[in-house]
Amino acid sequence: MALHFVRSPVVSSARALTARVIGFVLALGLGALVLGIAGFDSLHLGRQIIVKSLGSQFGLEDLGLLYTPLLLTGLAVTVMARMGLWNIGADGQFYLGAFVTTAIGLFIKGPEPFMLVLMFFAGAAGGALWILVPTLAKAYAKVDEIITTLLLNFVALLLVYYVATGPWRDRVSGTTASTGRVPYKMPDFFGSLHWGFVIALAAPILFALALRYTKWGYEVRLSGANPDAAHYAGIPVRRRLITIMLLSGAIAGIAGMLEVAGTVHRLQGGISNNYGYLGVMVAVLARGSALGVIAGAFLMALILNAGIILQTQGLTTSAVLALTGLIMLFTAIADQFAHYRLVRPRAATA
Amino acid sequence: MDIITGILATAVLAGGVLALAALGEVLAERVGVFNLGVEGLMALGGVTGIIAVTIIPNPFFGFAMALVVGLVFGAIFALATVTFRANQVLCGLALTMLGSGLAVTVGKPYSGMPAKAQFDKVIIPYLSDLPILGRALFSQNILVYLIYLIIPAVISFVLFRTRHGMNVRAVGENPAAADSAGIPVTLIRFTYVTIGAALGAGAGAYLTLAFVPSWSDGVVAGRGWIAVALVIFAGYRPFWAVFGALLFGVITALGFVGQARNWPIAPPFLSMLPYLGTIAAMILPVFVWKRLRLSFTAPAGLGIPYFRDER
Incomplete structure (x- = not known):
């Protein structure tokens, strides 16, 4: 017999990580090859991305502004993944959070700290x-x-498109595709990076702690791992499922709230910037771990930031979406390949 | 009378997009593979159709090229999910992102231009003179007849009336049992997923060569997802999928008529109707026809990669 592959059901983290890095590099390589054929200097582009996103304070601030919503949408998808469910609607919940935040910001007057707290909870409720x-x-x-x-x-x-181009249209500056400016603003934390970043970074940590150290977290983990066993053990599985899904929506809604109150300051058609869909990618990279979201969202923010830099070099956002899809495909395959091991059978004994 | 004929004619035309994509998804899900990449396949097919007719102005050429591109991307998806057994949900989402992103990137120079060639109406003599229904049903482009009658009839016949079809369904229901009966599980899954993907891309070409007919960034607009939902609603049956697609065609047509006649509802709200209708169609039957849902359940092996060594 020749060499053959054997599948092992469990994979060590080291193997899984190695497979992923190989998958990621292959996907990037394939992307670079396609760009090269299309006439771009891939190596030059790669250098530009690293220098521009990590080499200056402006670059880091921009990266942080992309990192913030991705942390939250990635967490929103991960929260539901813990129960074996997929939230592919984080984009919509993000829009609703942004919508409710804008409604309050435009039509209610009050002291800024109070208004920001109100917008925060309203955004969560909207999601x-x-x-x-x-x-x-x-x-x-x-x-x-x-x-x-x-x-x-x-x-x-x-819905957002309708209000942004219709009843809530900005009548001051005359733009047609966005609402007027929301007068309440998240305070800055580092340069143009607002305190929403800190909230977004704390959220996965809080969720991981709740999952690890509370009775509720234990029940959620058990319901996700084996609903029948959890039900048999007297855990109200349905109620946990409902709270988890609503929590997931609320987190995505908060991402929308922070985007309006911290970064964009108005509501417009493309405000979600695909953050909800990219959140699925973040959750995949995080492998269902709330703390993994912190790393996964950072990688995704780098890719997204790379996309923005590439746009100045003549590439479009859709090219970035395609590249993200390619990376996701290779990650999914790599996750499966990590299970296989090349085995040389011992010589047959007579 | 004219308004009813108008709504029906638009409904048949609009429903055709969903019907063809849903038929492709029926094939994939019947062999146990959940393809969430339909949205991306439709975008790829749509842009391929437009580019192809720019080179050779013949709609059949455009449609055929879309099928080829669908086969290629379907084979990539099948390689990942069937051969390599990677997670189907992830690969589907990846295919949607890859396909949509690629289509918009490639299609940029063609965005907004009318199609250089499109499918003409084929008027069926006598039948098209029938009152009300005649013009709606028998004065459509050739693909409409293919999609509403011939393709579902062929799929139904193969799936439910042949030995091969029984094998195919067995692969979707219980791949381990099928495997031990000597049915080539991987080959059948690979083939049907790939053909299904080709139909999905074909639906995209129908959209840009017969329905709209032009290419623009958001032209697919979630129709791929509605098609996936339709398959569940239709209980994985080809003719039910076509019927469901027609219902959604009616909803879409109502939205168009509303806009054309200045109903006092803002156009964005009319555009929401197909999505809200789909959600309602997924939830309501569970309460209304409980007995029916029992026979409409998904193939038992759906979404689960098959590993022979874990049998």
Whole structure:
């Protein structure tokens, strides 16, 4: 017999990580090759990306502004992944969080600290509200959450598009595609980076602690690992599922709130910048670990920032989306390849 | 009367996009593979169709090239999910991102231009003179007849009336049992996923060569996802999928009519109808027809990679 592959059901973290790095490098290599054929100088582009995003304070601030929403949408998807569920609707929940925040910012007057707290909780409530129907449908009728959460993204986008170009249109500066400026602003933390960054960085840590050290966290982990066993042990699985899904929506809503109150300061059609979909990618990179989100979101922020730098060199956001898809495909394959080991069978004994 | 004919005609035309994509997804899910990449495949097919007819102005050439591109990307997806057994949800989402991103990048120079060639109406004599239904059903482009009758009939016949079809369904229901009966599980999964993906890309070409007919950035607009939802709604049955697609065609057509006739509802809200309708269609039947849902359940092996050594 010749060499053959044997599959092992469990993989060590080192093997998994090695497989991923190889997958990631291959995906980037393939992307660079395609860009090279299209007439771009891939090596030069790569150097530009590293120098511009990590080499200056402006670069780091921009990176932080991209990192903030990705931390939260990545966490939102991860929270639900802990229960074996997919939230592909973080984009819509993000839009709703931004929508509610803008509504309050434009139409209610009050002292800034109070208003920011109000906007924070309203943004969370908006995101949770947007996932309410998929949650109830999943909990009481076992309707697939992937599609219901996803379809609501389109509804949210249309809603935001409608208010931003219609009733809430900016009448001062005359732009047609966004609302007026929201007068309440998250205080700055580092240069143009606002305190929302700290909130976004703390969120995965808080969730990891809650999961590890509280009874609720234990019940969530058990319900995710084996719903039948959890039910048998007397854990209210359905109630945990509902809270987890609403929490996931709320986190994505907060991401939208921070984007309006901290970074963009107004509501516009493309405000989500695909953060919800990229959050799925972050969760995949994080392998369901809340702390892994911190690393996964950083990598995704680097890729996204690279995309913005590439745009100045003549590439589009859609090229970045395609590259992200390629990386995700290679990551998924690499995760599977990590299970295989090349085995040389011992010589047959007679 | 004219308004009903108009709505029906648009509904048939609009529903065709969803029907073809849903038929492709039926093939993939019947063999146990959940393809969430339909949205990306449709974008790729749509842009391929437009580019192809710019080179050779013949809609059949455009449609055929879209099928080829669908086969290629379907084979890549099948290689990842069937041969390598990678996570189907992830690979599907990756295919959607890759396909949508690639299509928009490649299609940039063609964005907004009308298609250089498009499918013409094929008027069926006598039948098209029928009152109300005649113009709606029998004065459509040739793909409509293919999508609503011939393709679902062929798929139904193969799946439910042949020995091969029984093997195919067995692979989706219980791959381990199929494998021990000597059915080539991996080959059948690979083939049907790839053909299904080609139909998805074909739906994209139908969109840009027969329905819109032009290419622009957001032209697919979630239709791939609605098609995936339709398959669940249709209980994985080809003719039900086509019927469901027609229902959604009606919803889409109502939105168009509303905009054309200045109904007092803002256009974005009319555009929400297909998405809200899909969600309603996924939730309501569970409560209304509980008995029906039992026979409409998903293939038992759906979404689970098959490992022979873990049998």
